[in-house]
Amino acid sequence: MSAESLQYPPEVSLAGVGRMSLSGDWTLAASRLLEINAQKIVEHGSHATSLIIDLQAVSHLDTAGAWVINRAQRELTQARISVALERIRPEYEAMLREAAYRDFHPPPRHRSPLIFDLLVDLGASVVGAFHDFYRGVAFLGEFVSTLAYVAANPKHFRFTALVSHIESIGLRSAPIIILINILVGAIVAQQGIFQLERFGASSLAVDLIGILVLRELGVLLTSIMIAGRSGSAITAEIGSMKMREEIDALRVMGLSANEVLIAPRVLALVCALPILTFIADMSALLGGMVVAWGYGDISPVAFLSLLKAAIAFRTFAVGLIKAPFMALVIGLIAAMDGLATEGSAESLGRQVTSSVVKSIFMVIVLDGLFAMFFAAINY
Amino acid sequence: MTLVDAARSQTEMTNQDGEVIIRVRDLVVGFGEKLVMNRLNLDVYRGEVLGFVGGSGQGKSVLTRAILGLVPIRAGSIEIFGQNRNALDPAHRRALEQRWGVLFQNGALFSGLTVKQNIQMPMREMRQISQKLMDELAMLKIELVGLSIDAADKFPSELSGGMVKRAALARALALDPELLFLDEPTSGLDPIGAAEFDELISTLQHSLGLTVFMVTHDLDSLYSICDRVAALADGKVIAQGPLKNLLESPHPWLKAYFHGVRGGRLTSTFGDYRNS
Known part of the structure; x- marks a missing residue:
């Protein structure tokens, strides 16, 4: 199912200053549109000092949708804009709570210079070859x-x-x-x-x-x-x-x-x-x-x-x-x-x-x- | 009698209101001469947890695999979300398959990929979203199923049995399915781990609005999280309904199952619990 064939794509519409309403399916099936619309929330919201997001017209919400909405809210809050979600359907409250924004700190990756990696590989394979030979003789025994x-x-x-x-x-x-x-x-x-x-x-x-x-x-x-x-x-x-x-x-x-x-x-x-x-x-x-x-x-x-x-x-x-x-x-x-x-x-x-x-x-x-x-x- | 009947008619009424997600009619599946399913009928309703029980070798897994389209069927129909999978063209079939998630008995995690890559695999193949969002969603799923964040970069061979189940559940949930198939989710877990896993499935089912089809042997799971139970014997569903109806069923296999040595112990406590 491609994003284009979606029946109700996610949409953001402005309803006056400091107020916007979301509609359509905020699900992972929307693929790119999900991220694009989440970005729209942030862009439109950044002009206001406080923002109310109306979720009543959201026809479908999954964890991915809840996550991008929570993430947008978080980004705006960091820019000192107060954001409130309004008229959330009761069945989506649990979803939004489960997908509450949290910082995931991916473990830092060590990047060493290529030449260093190559030398390490070379050394390891030489040692490995000796080790193989040693194991081979032991195995023969x-x-x-x-x-x-x-x-x-x-x-x-x-x-x-x-x-x-x-x-x-x-x-x-x-x-x-x-x-x-x-x-x-x-x-x-x-x-x-x-x-x-x-x-x-x-x-x-x-x-x-x-x-x-x-x-x-x-x-x-x-x-x-x-x-x-x-x-x-x-x-x-x-x-x-x-x-x-x-x-x-x-x-x-x-x-x-x-x-x-x-x-x-x-x-x-x-x-x-x-x-x-x-x-x-x-x-x-x-x-x-x-x-x-x-x-x-x-x-x-x-x-x-x-x-x-x-x-x-x-x-x-x-x-x-x-x-x-x-x-x-x-x-x-x-x-x-x-x-x-x-x-x-x-x-x-x-x-x-x-x-x-x-x-x-x-x-x-x-x-x-x-x-x-x-x-x-x-x- | 009156109490049971009242309860039964009540559940039947609510069930009739509910939308049928899986509708199996007159299903016949066989291997060679042997018929494993013989005109089997089954309904699964939206938003319920259906526990599916049956003796070993009676074909619980075969039915699951037939519903998933992994085993060819000889006759009958299987409708999922109102669509007959076998009659669909490939594009619609793919779309249908993205609406369910499957937890295989032994996890079936891709052994060459890390947990995070396993979860991202369906997202990467089926959706066009940025790597950043994929990373975040994978981490979210890992947290949802109760794994620690450092499990993300581990390979399946480095995980314990319970962690494999959780990681496989996270992968099954990757595309936010509406329907979740679980094949013996608690087998191989210790009682504490199994209880936690039941709890997890129940929580996720409520918060994500899932419909769950669960093949299980675990009587505890049946008591604690299943809304309805269906029992398979002799190639047919011999009974389906709330657990208490099955407990009172006169069918010999069900009697042996629920009132045998192991079943009896739990059933009596369940009865006490109900009466209190």
């Missing part, structure tokens, strides 16, 4: 001790939960992992053939695909995909459980969230990611083989024999060894951020974002560390 406890008491292990999480994390991600890896394999093959053809070495594209996919791309793409798909889900699940006090409920039953919720999820990730990496490797090689056949005239038989010459078992093993570590990092970050959720929906959103960003970043960092490590040991 807690997780390992939970695993040790579960290993010693196998009947506490939640096997059903593990299987169900492997299904949702592993099986359900397989189609999208296969799809993107076929595409990436195909793209790498096409680019490899296209660029190497100029040197007459298009068959080397097979080496490129084999080594790149098996050592790096397969595991990296899978980890990033899982961080986005399953890491976020884990954070959201655990975060909303935290918000609804489910975590606290577990704790007071003498169960630990680590054992009941986190261990099955992280272990499911650790089981699923190597399998998914293997699927990813095969899909990427398939994509590469198809493109090599169609675009580079390398027949599947030739592709396979070239591939066999280019890679060793350890090329494949390097990729696969990394997978469980990636899974551990993704799972721990997701669980930790989920547990750090506070009461609001906004906080849950923030934690899910932070979980995905952090785990993708850590996956790439970890991959870099592994590259250095394998180079150092000549593997």
